[in-house]
Amino acid sequence: MSADSAIQIESLVKHFPMGGSVVEALKGVNLALGAGEFAGLVGPSGSGKTTLLNIIGGLDSPTQGSVRVLGEDLANKTHKQLADLRKEHIGFIFQTFNLLPVYTVFENVEFPLLLLNRTNGERQKAVDEALERVGLSHKTKARPATLSGGESQRVAIARAIVKQPSIILADEPTANLDAENSHNIMRILVELNEDNSTSFLFSTHDEKVMAYLRRTIHLVDGNITSDEVTTPSAP
Amino acid sequence: MIRFLIKGVLRDRSRSLFSVIAITIGVFLAVVYRGFVAGIFDDMLRQGAIMMTGHVKVTTRAYAEEAALLPMDLALLGVDETMEQLSADYPGMFFTPRIVFGGLIDVPDEEGVTREQGPVAAMAIDLLSSGSRQVELWDLENRLVDGRLPQSADEALLGDVYARRLMVVPGDIVTLIGSTMHGAFTTHNFTIVGTVAIGVGSLGKNLLLTDISGARQALDMADGATEILGFYTDMFYDDDAAVARAADYNAARNGTGDEFAPYMVPLRDQYNMGAMLDYMDVAVVIFIGVFFIVITIVLWNLGIMNSLRRYGELGVRLAIGESKAHVFGSMVIESTVVGIGGWLVGTAIGLAVVYYLQEVGIDYGAMMEDFNMPISHVMRGKITPDSFYLGLFPGVVAPVVGTMLAGRAIFKREMSQLFKELEA
Ligand SMILES: Nc1ncnc2c1ncn2[C@@H]1O[C@H](COP(=O)(O)OP(=O)(O)OP(=O)(O)O)[C@@H](O)[C@H]1O
Ligand SMILES: [Mg+2]
Numbered sequence A: 001m002s003a004d005s006a007i008q009i010e011s012l013v014k015h016f017p018m019g020g021s022v023v024e025a026l027k028g029v030n031l032a033l034g035a036g037e038f039a040g041l042v043g044p045s046g047s048g049k050t051t052l053l054n055i056i057g058g059l060d061s062p063t064q065g066s067v068r069v070l071g072e073d074l075a076n077k078t079h080k081q082l083a084d085l086r087k088e089h090i091g092f093i094f095q096t097f098n099l100l101p102v103y104t105v106f107e108n109v110e111f112p113l114l115l116l117n118r119t120n121g122e123r124q125k126a127v128d129e130a131l132e133r134v135g136l137s138h139k140t141k142a143r144p145a146t147l148s149g150g151e152s153q154r155v156a157i158a159r160a161i162v163k164q165p166s167i168i169l170a171d172e173p174t175a176n177l178d179a180e181n182s183h184n185i186m187r188i189l190v191e192l193n194e195d196n197s198t199s200f201l202f203s204t205h206d207e208k209v210m211a212y213l214r215r216t217i218h219l220v221d222g223n224i225t226s227d228e229v230t231t232p233s234a235p
Numbered sequence B: 001m002i003r004f005l006i007k008g009v010l011r012d013r014s015r016s017l018f019s020v021i022a023i024t025i026g027v028f029l030a031v032v033y034r035g036f037v038a039g040i041f042d043d044m045l046r047q048g049a050i051m052m053t054g055h056v057k058v059t060t061r062a063y064a065e066e067a068a069l070l071p072m073d074l075a076l077l078g079v080d081e082t083m084e085q086l087s088a089d090y091p092g093m094f095f096t097p098r099i100v101f102g103g104l105i106d107v108p109d110e111e112g113v114t115r116e117q118g119p120v121a122a123m124a125i126d127l128l129s130s131g132s133r134q135v136e137l138w139d140l141e142n143r144l145v146d147g148r149l150p151q152s153a154d155e156a157l158l159g160d161v162y163a164r165r166l167m168v169v170p171g172d173i174v175t176l177i178g179s180t181m182h183g184a185f186t187t188h189n190f191t192i193v194g195t196v197a198i199g200v201g202s203l204g205k206n207l208l209l210t211d212i213s214g215a216r217q218a219l220d221m222a223d224g225a226t227e228i229l230g231f232y233t234d235m236f237y238d239d240d241a242a243v244a245r246a247a248d249y250n251a252a253r254n255g256t257g258d259e260f261a262p263y264m265v266p267l268r269d270q271y272n273m274g275a276m277l278d279y280m281d282v283a284v285v286i287f288i289g290v291f292f293i294v295i296t297i298v299l300w301n302l303g304i305m306n307s308l309r310r311y312g313e314l315g316v317r318l319a320i321g322e323s324k325a326h327v328f329g330s331m332v333i334e335s336t337v338v339g340i341g342g343w344l345v346g347t348a349i350g351l352a353v354v355y356y357l358q359e360v361g362i363d364y365g366a367m368m369e370d371f372n373m374p375i376s377h378v379m380r381g382k383i384t385p386d387s388f389y390l391g392l393f394p395g396v397v398a399p400v401v402g403t404m405l406a407g408r409a410i411f412k413r414e415m416s417q418l419f420k421e422l423e424a
Helices: A049-056 A079-089 A105-115 A120-133 A149-161 A179-196 B002-011 B017-053 B061-065 B079-089 B160-166 B212-219 B239-252 B273-308 B311-320 B324-359 B392-412 B415-423
Strands: A005-018 A021-034 A038-042 A064-069 A090-093 A167-171 A199-204 A215-220 A223-229 B056-060 B093-108 B114-125 B144-147 B155-159 B173-179 B185-196 B207-211 B227-232 B262-266
Touching (some): A005 A049, A005 A199, A021 A049, A021 A199, A021 A223, A038 A049, A038 A179, A049 A064, A049 A167, A079 A090, A079 B324, A090 A149, A105 A120, A105 B002, A120 A149, A149 A167, A179 A199, B002 B324, B017 B227, B017 B392, B056 B061, B056 B239, B079 B093, B079 B227, B093 B212, B114 B160, B114 B173, B144 B160, B155 B160, B160 B185, B185 B212, B207 B212, B239 B262, B273 B324, B273 B392, B311 B324, B324 B392
Parallel strands (some): A038 A199, A090 A167, A167 A199, B155 B185
Antiparallel strands (some): A005 A021, A005 A064, A215 A223, B056 B262, B093 B114, B093 B173, B093 B227, B144 B185, B173 B185
């Protein structure tokens, strides 16, 4: 295993019990993602993209197979250890922004740093920087309900990057956004990837996102059908 | 982090304000209901206690053994001294002497020849001495049908129905025929100054009600009484205390072997009241239990609903790296704090209302003027010791358990489920 491996997955199978039967969401996935990659899982609805991201993030557990994240085998980890791994190294971005409604923009972004017990000063600085990056320095006191979709997703991005994680998992981050906002967001993420060599793994069926990917992994019906280096076509 | 969580609670009205209000209302109702039920049950005892049993009754030991026969010859003497002793020993109570006796009354016509004659169940209570609360407790002013209340030793009241049967009207003089406590034949004239409707079972029927001083003269029992009734100053009967008090009192006088030593009997041990008290205890538990279960279920659901609503938020917090135990713990602590807040406020307001009912009461007599029942027309409450903590169950335990049940999902389900439920 190379030292700069971010994610290593072998023969990953995931079954969901559904009533009496079983849904095979992932049917033996093998995947390796290096540090600093900008890759996307592309596939139709129900192909297992979200399931795969959740397992990588330790939110779901594999039925079979092994998953290593930053060299750590998730199989032997307790819930607490998985939470710590997420807390320190993984940022999530969701399709439905998932901001905490009662907190301000600043507080939403600050939350991961509170979990990390960062000092007041460190938090202030890091949150300011993260909001600056997503262009929302002027909205620190706003509540999520008052934000547009694009702004909300930018807050979610700031929240994911504020702790400078090694890996960001983004599940259809543009699905609820218009074209202009989608491009804005993707440009921000590309920039982050280039500046901090953060690894990105997307799930998407949005052409606009695909245009930015440097690696495209096709997932169909729980199987990887192709995995190729792609040249970003977006400006 | 703690500040962060507190901010969340305070800003989320349905978690803080509405929850506190809901819990406050629930606990308030529970506390008031509890006090109200206690008041009603106490009221059921009250009339009997005032007219028959007292909260405790002191007689001679010998009298207590044959109380049903009203054995005048076994009456207490040296009543003033015994009363003083009792008042000194039990500062939370007051005591009042009385003489219960039987006899005949003779109603003469203009010539002084017997016109009517009949038995009386006479009761001589302390109507006239300055500190006495008997007129107030018997509610005599309201119960007076005709005439006025006695103002001297030789004046008496007669039961209203009985007076009509004997055709006695206020101003008539009747002669009591009976025997003294020493067994001697005696007659004594009383002026009937008024008639009363007591209407409590057989007590009202042939009632002659007079001041104890008159009866003492008539029956030749200076400083005597057949019984001394003791009451808690607040007029609420405390069974455990009364029983313990009587036991102490009697134990202290046990060795003497004196048949005429004072002997204390609690309300419980008179006229089969024990069975009634036990029945009331069970009834209170049932009355209150049902009400509490309803409130508990409501507030339990409040806890569940408040948590279910937050599955999305919980999912995000887990995804960001908060541990399950921490998320669960913060939910439980949060609902505990909110519950305690509601419990404190609800209990405080509830106790205030019950206290008002206890001390003042709400008189609905005006609404029920024609309703002549031997129950008082004042709605009362009673603060019981358990009122202070009873609200903890519906107010704190129920919503916290509800929260825990809902929060179990964090552990039981795969975390990704929490998002699914948010999106659905
Ligand atoms: N918790 C679950 N319980 C049962 N079945 C599930 C669960 N989660 C996912 N599935 C099933 O697993 C399969 C893969 O779902 P997944 O959400 O990973 O697809 P996806 O590629 O992300 O789809 P979309 O593009 O619609 O988001 C689907 O058939 C889905 O119904
Ligand atoms: Mg999906």
